[in-house]
């Protein structure tokens with residue numbers, strides 16, 4: 530069967546009533562026949578039928594043995610790190626999501642888990658940075674916001690040879706674009722807030738495991754720490770996932786068109802999109818991804834935060850907001866928004882210049898989105914021309 534058919538038919542009709550939409554089991558507890566005799570559910574932190582449908586569905590999508598749903602992407606990341614012990618080390622991609630960096634640095638280092646960072650786009654950097662204490666390799670591919678790609682298959686081999694777990698944050702590729710477990714990863718996390726939910730209307734996270742043994746560990750942590758996803762948000766996420774393949778194909782198709790348009794804009798210096806042949810990691814991207822998603826980043830020839838700010842404040846269809854993966858297009862200015870707390874020099878090392886702008890291409894018609902950008906570039910372009918003319922006159 531094809532993916533979308535498998536996906537839709539992995540969502541069961543309600544066995545009690547036949548309801549085609551999964552019921553929202555808004556309950557804290559379940560009546561037992563005798564102590565310990567129940568229908569597989571006893572307390573809703575430990576297990577909830579609505580959440581279970583979502584968890585089983587994402588396990589199927591990612592080709593994992595088990596999946597667990599959490600209150601946010603960061604809660605999912607937190608659960609993975611808790612598999613480790615004090616004294617263990619994490620080797621993470623240097624271009625990591627800011628919230629994961631904050632959690633690793635300000636929460637887990639306090640409990641004796643050390644984190645080191647490397648540019649994982651080069652496999653030899655992973656080999657160099659690994660130590661006998663490294664127990665977890667943490668990748669994001671593509672990364673945020675400059676869409677760097679790491680070779681998951683090769684790094685999985687290194688992880689295995691060093692008795693390490695490999696976890697991939699697959700938020701940007703979604704299960705439709707890439708399946709890290711099939712490339713050798715042990716764990717996958719998602720911020721389901723983004724493509725899985727897909728409508729900018731919830732916060733949620735998922736952990737998927739390759740094996741039932743790892744699944745048991747994550748399940749224990751989910752129950753022991755209690756950072757579960759609510760029944761209603763589980764239902765919303767299931768509903769979002771029903772259209773994920775359709776949405777992700779459209780996001781990717783439009784983004785490819787917009788990236789091509791941006792490449793030919795006079796104002797722009799670099800365009801970052803893994804589907805462009807001149808993207809630095811294009812060859813690996815094509816090897817491990819089926820689709821490249823809806824996130825594009827670009828910066829300006831005149832590297833000015835003011836100009837970038839003017840652009841992000843002037844578009845009509847692209848709304849200025851953090852987050853990505855929703856039906857409506859968004860854009861943001863990482864230097865003053867998502868990456869504000871990162872020192873300028875460190876920011877520049879990963880390509881996050883003052884003029885970098887990130888787009889999350891939504892489901893609108895690509896022609897309209899291009900028109901929106903064109904209009905703004907025209908106004909801003911005229912202003913820049915005037916600016917450079919006055920400065921040469923002076």
Ligand SMILES: *Cc1c(COP(=O)(O)O)cnc(C)c1O
Pocket residue numbers: 601602603604626628629669673698700701719720721722723732733734
């Ligand atoms: C948004 C995001 C997260 C965090 O997810 P939340 O649902 O906001 O907690 C983690 N990783 C990546 C790549 C993200 O984009």
